[in-house]
Amino acid sequence: MSAAEPELPQPTVRSLVLLSIPAVVIGVVSGLALWAVDELAALIERGVWTSLPAALGVDPSSGWWIAIVLTVTGLAVGLAVQLLPGHAGPDSATTELVSTPLRVGVLPSLAVATVLGLAGGVSLGPENPIIAINASLLAALVGRLWKAVPTRLVVLMAASGTIGALFGTPVAAALVFTGIVAAVRGGGALWDKLFVPLVSAAAGSLTMTALAHPSFAIPMPAYTHVTGWDVLSALIIGSVATGIGLLAALVFPAVHRTFHAVRFPVLMTLAGGLALGLLGAIGGPITLFKGLSQMSQLVQNRADYTVPALLLIVVVKLIALLVAAGSGFRGGRVFPAVFIGAAVGTLASALVPAVPVPVAVAAGVMGMTLAVTRDGWIAIFIGVAVTQNLLILPILCLAVLPTWLMVTKAPVFLISPAALKPTSPRGAGGAAR
Incomplete structure (x- = not known):
């Protein structure tokens, strides 16, 4: 959302109350859409990673199975991008959390590509695609049902509801949109401008919480006393994690160009899937998927990992994020970044056991998330x-x-859309309207 866009009218008490009705509806629908995508991806994931291996009598954590599944996932996503109407929307490497609504005809193919990537173990999260799907669909629907509600406000409400559902709390949406609101010219109280998006965020958060109980919380040892050494440790770990994220950002355009030199999207994601499969075989199941449950598993079972093993996990997941984001898969970068940050913190705690685990993990997550999102509030x-x-x-x-x-x-x-050339006459872009 650009600050150059037409400014929203100053809200009044009456308008805030009236807009709360569509805000609640939009928030609930946003939460339901996220839940549906997550549930469908989980259903396919169980079939591919649990039921099918059990039926075949194979170990789903074996390197060859991981390589095969990720390669097939790359092929499936590539076919969706190349053949389905809309071509799964714009390349996720070029999109931020909140952007211009897409044509409704693009959304089914984007949903298919997103679900396949999530279920197959690709190192990307659902955030960018599901926000795009909700914002685009709701902008079209509300444009017909509530014509008086500005499209831009609908996009903000849908994005807020989805972010609230993703993180299980409306606070996350408030922090994200504080930056957006601050970038918009005009007077008025900040909370007047945040009021309606927060209503939508709360509705989305409560909907998702009632259905799926999402949580970023990781069981950790108690932390009850702050020391100067802890602050110093957080400064160092956070800076190291940020440095790792910035190094990834530096090489990301080269990775993106390399994969997009391939003419056809199906071959591009097939190559990406094969690379992700080989990385997964090296790093193990802990380095697959968006990383939310894997992060908790890693931190809770940290005693089972040696320092070299933790270092390998950080390196493999970082490369997997670059490959997944650069090879045409549809998904967000925040969730895998959080995993990498937690892994960096776990590694730091293993190297210097005197550093409390909560401090090390929180600092690592903050540093890596900041490098990827450029948003200090959401990183904290x-x-x-x-x-x-x-x-x-x-x-x-x-x-x-x-x-x-x-x-x-x-x-x-992030890759500038202007730097992205069509990979085939049929396009992998499926751009916005």
């Missing part, structure tokens, strides 16, 4: 969310300062 929020400990908050508020200076002038983990 997720860092605190994984620990569920408010004592971590002041530590991260200090640790974010040097990391923010690091990212200010650094490359962005």
Whole structure:
């Protein structure tokens, strides 16, 4: 959403109350859509990674099975991108969390490509595609049912509802949209502008919580006392994690160009799937999928991993994120970035056991998330969310300062749409209207 777009009218008490009705509806629908995508992906995932291997008598964690499944996933996603109407929308490497609505005809193919990638173990999250799907679909529907509601406001409400559902709390949406609102010219109270998106975010969050109970929280040892050494440790770990993320952002355009040199989308994602399969065979099942449950598993079972094993996980997941995002798969970069940050924190705690695990993991998550999202609020929020400990908050508020200076002038983990050339006459773009 650009600050150059027409400014929304200043809200009044009456308009806020009236807009709360469509906001609740939009939030609920956004949560239901996310739940449906997650459930469908989980159903296919169980079939591919549990039922089918059991029927064949094979070990789903074996390297050859991981390689085969990811390669087939790459082929399936590529066929969806190349052959289905709309070509699964724009390349996710070129999209931010909130962008211009797509044509409704693009959405089915985008949903198919997203579900296949999530179920197959691709190292991307659902955030970018599901926000695009909800915002585009609801903008079209509300445009017919509530013509008085501006399309831009519908997009904000749909994005808010989806973000609230993704993170299980409307606070995440408030933090994300604080930056967007701050970029828009005009007066008025900040909370007047956030009121309707927050209503939608709360409705989406409550809907998803009632259906699926999403949570970033990881069971960790108790942390009850802040020390100066803990603050120093967070500063160092956060900066290292940010540096890793910036290194990935630096090489991302080269990875993207390499895969997009392939003429046909199906061959591009097939190559990406094969590369992801080989990486998964090296790193093991812990390095697959979007990384939310795998993050909890890694931190809780950290004693089972040696320092070299943790380092391998960080490297493999980082390369997997670059490959998945660069080879035409549809998905977001936030969830795998959070996993990488947690892995960096776990590695730091293993190298220096005196560093409390909650501090190390929160700082790693904050640093890596900041490098990928360029949003200090959401980076701090997720860092605190994984620990569920408010004592971590002041530590991260200090640790974010040097990391923010690091990212200010650094490359962005995003490909400019202008730099993306069509990969075939049939296109992999399926662009917006």
